Amino acid sequence: MSDALLAAYDAVLFDLDGTVYHGSRVIPGAPETVRAAREHGTPVRFVTNNASKAPDEVVAHLTGLGMPAETDEVHTSAQAGVQLLAERLEAGAEVLVVGTRALADEVARAGLKPVRENAESVQAVVQGHSPDNTWAALAEACLAIRAGALWVACNVDATLPSERGLLPGNGSMVAALRTATDVEPLVAGKPQPLLFETAARSAGASRPLVVGDRLDTDIAGAVAAGVDSLVVLSGVATPKQLIEAIPAERGTYLAKDLTALTEPAEDLRIGPRPGWTVTVENQTLTAKGDGDDLDLLRALCHVAWETGVTELGEDTKVQLP
The missing domain is CATH 3.40.50.1000 (HAD superfamily/HAD-like)
Known part of the structure; x- marks a missing residue:
């Protein structure tokens, strides 16, 4: 080890x-x-x-999958988003929440007031993934952002991996509001x-x-x-x-x-790998050798990053399971 x-x-x-x-x-x-x-x-x-679950819900999910965890081991974009809000707003400020109840609870724990409808008193919008986000919720956020409210996006992942494949992520919903408002959000997560x-x-x-x-x-x-x-x-x-x-x-x-x-x-490590030689020929990457396809990919990445050439030659293919 x-x-x-x-x-x-x-x-x-x-x-x-x-x-x-x-x-x-x-x-x-x-x-x-x-x-x-x-x-x-x-x-x-x-x-x-993913800002849809509170840390204790994440812990429960991990534990159910055979990975016991503690709440202080979990760090979510909801927590990061609320941290940005708390640094910029007065205690008790109204925050329009586009997301799950877990995100709203995180806002409340920070001493801010979560709301679901736009009003003149709303000072910020926080947006996180929720499978229940609706057009009506986006419309409320649109009005608040256009009126000058601070907009924090917990993350901007365009997709969300699932057991069924890639699904729309929070970033796809953020893109809708960005188009509707011509405003860029403050991004909290990765x-x-x-x-x-x-x-x-x-x-x-x-x-x-x-x-x-x-x-x-x-x-x-x-x-x-x-x-x-x-x-x-x-x-x-x-x-x-x-x-x-x-x-x-x-x-x-x-x-x-x-x-x-x-x-x-x-x-x-991504870099030169035993068994593979990668060269640039006619502005394409050509690999010769024999071995693990992951090693081939590591070597291809190394040369591509060093040279800026990313096109693969006709005889160079990466086949991964």
Whole structure:
């Protein structure tokens, strides 16, 4: 275990949707991997952009999937969003909530007043994912934002991984309000670094590792926070997205899923890999060799990021399970 990836860091910050589970379906091996981290003495934190559930609900969900957790190990974008509101508003200020009751309760706990209808006294709008968000709720928020209310989006994930596939996420609803108001919200969750910084601080960590499946939120948030990250292919990220990733969305390591945390760190690092030679020919990436397709992808990403060439040659294909 001494050379395992998790042993190289003083905390592991897990994304949830697409990384630990898909809705009600756990990623195979996730409970055992989280248990291995705990047994090694590495603190774990669960950092989610999904603002629909309170920390105790997240704990109940994780426990039901075989991963017991404590509420202080859970950090949600609802908490981050309300933190931004509390820093900017007077106590008792009215906040129009577009989201679940859990988000409204978080607003109330911060000493602010959650409301569901727009009025002249509304000073801010907070928007988080809820499967019950309606046109009427968006209309109330639209009026408040147009009247000058502060607008905080808990996150801007366009999609939400589920056991059925990708579903519309909070970012899709945020996009509707952005179109209707011509206003940009203040974003609380990933890719802003606040969630990761708060989670790392709660674990007393100075060298945490982020594990996530989305380049534009999990990995971009890790880059913004200045910490290393493991990209997993169990959720949203695809080989094409990885090869074409901009500097702000590039991970440190790459694996099929989070169970790789118990594997040697150097086997997972994105970079040149034994058995594969990747060159640039006629502005395309050409790979020669034999070995693991994940190693091929790690090597392709390395050369693509170094050269800016992202087109694959006709004979270069990445086939992943």
